[in-house]
Amino acid sequence: MEHRLRPLSRRGVLTAAAAGVTTAALAACTKEKDSGDSGSGGGTGDLDVIVIGAGVAGLGAARELTDGGKKVVVVEARDRIGGRMFTDHTSMSVPIEFGCQVIHGAKASTWDLVHKRKLKTHQLTTVATRKQPGDPWERSERQDGGLWDQPPGDIPPEYKNYRVIGGYDQVLVPLADKLSIRLNTVVKRVEYSSTGVVVNAERRGRPVTYKARAVVVAIPVPVLAADTIEFVPPLPAQKVEAFKAVPQDPAMKVIVEFDHPVIPEDADVVQDASVPWWLVNGSKGEPGYKGQIFVVVADSPEDTERLLALPRERRHKEVLDVIRDITGDPGLRPVKVAEHEWAKDPFARGALSPYDVPSADVIYEPNGDTLYWAGIITESVDTSRDHGKKVAAQVLKQLGGR
Structure with a gap:
């Protein structure tokens, strides 16, 4: 049977140390703190930026923002970091x-x-x-x-x-080092205005709220297309249509x-x-x-x-x-x-991010000075991290920083 070999980067072939050491290092990077997460914010009002999603794009943005002197919290729906970088050690x-x-x-x-x-x-x-x-x-x-x-x-x-x-996930250790990351935190609603943002989420069944000057959304486009997060005010119709128009390339x-x-x-x-x-x-x-x-x-x-x-x-x-x-x-x-069935994963809804999307400019256009978009449709680890850093630079310029 003839078949055409396709570039590996489209699929990620889905595309250190011992595993115990790596797992311990990642656990140290992502240690959760329960204080300051409840009620109306519990002291989170002085945050500069909330990053939604602890995949490579989100971590890349958070690393750059933190190194730029900003107070950042990363909220992640899963019980691990990495997003669609998923190294199984067990x-x-x-x-x-x-x-x-x-x-x-x-x-x-x-x-x-x-x-x-x-x-x-x-x-x-x-x-x-x-x-x-x-x-x-x-x-x-x-x-x-x-x-x-x-x-x-x-x-x-x-x-x-x-x-x-x-394990590929070892590269996450320096990205996540000393970041404030909240795992098992599922974002439900993002309120944004010229004065800042409020992110409402559920963490292990209880409501949590985060407030900051800006937010960076770094989750896969199929999740955004599924309207799992409510944005207030509603996103422009053109952006929503752009999310939904991105084709999904199945992978096994x-x-x-x-x-x-x-x-x-x-x-x-x-x-x-x-x-x-x-x-x-x-x-x-x-x-x-x-x-x-x-x-x-x-x-x-x-x-x-x-x-x-x-x-x-x-x-x-x-x-x-x-x-x-x-x-x-x-x-x-x-x-x-x-195997991991990415299409059935509620926080991915697909294994692959396409590239060369005509509507990329619409997808990445910030909404005002407070709502930014990173990753979303990047197609590899390095391009995801690079885009996270690029968006972080935009946020730093807006908020004031290096």
């Missing part, structure tokens, strides 16, 4: 990425976070191919791991792909663990002429790990929609059958199969 023997998978390019702005944490990375380079099951594996070396729709050759630096050993990513290598251990990516999916080695480079992690990503929207319409068990069976065919082992059994 389901399998090594950390796995339910969301974004790799750093795209040697020049991505993410690298300063990698260097701050002294993290190790693995560049995807080795592609294993064969014409049909049972044939010998052939290897080729590509700077991009064979994940781009172009012939081998000189790969531009921006096309190289790198996986963070020990199933992660499978085996207790031994089932494809060549040196392979980063498997390409098989009979398989219409990406097959990525998600564990290569993990120190001391004896098994193997398969990251399976459907390529075409049609195939993705078909698979997502299946019950989860049937979807996983189809993925396993494909892996068994590739390996030539019909009795192959996994240790664990897992």
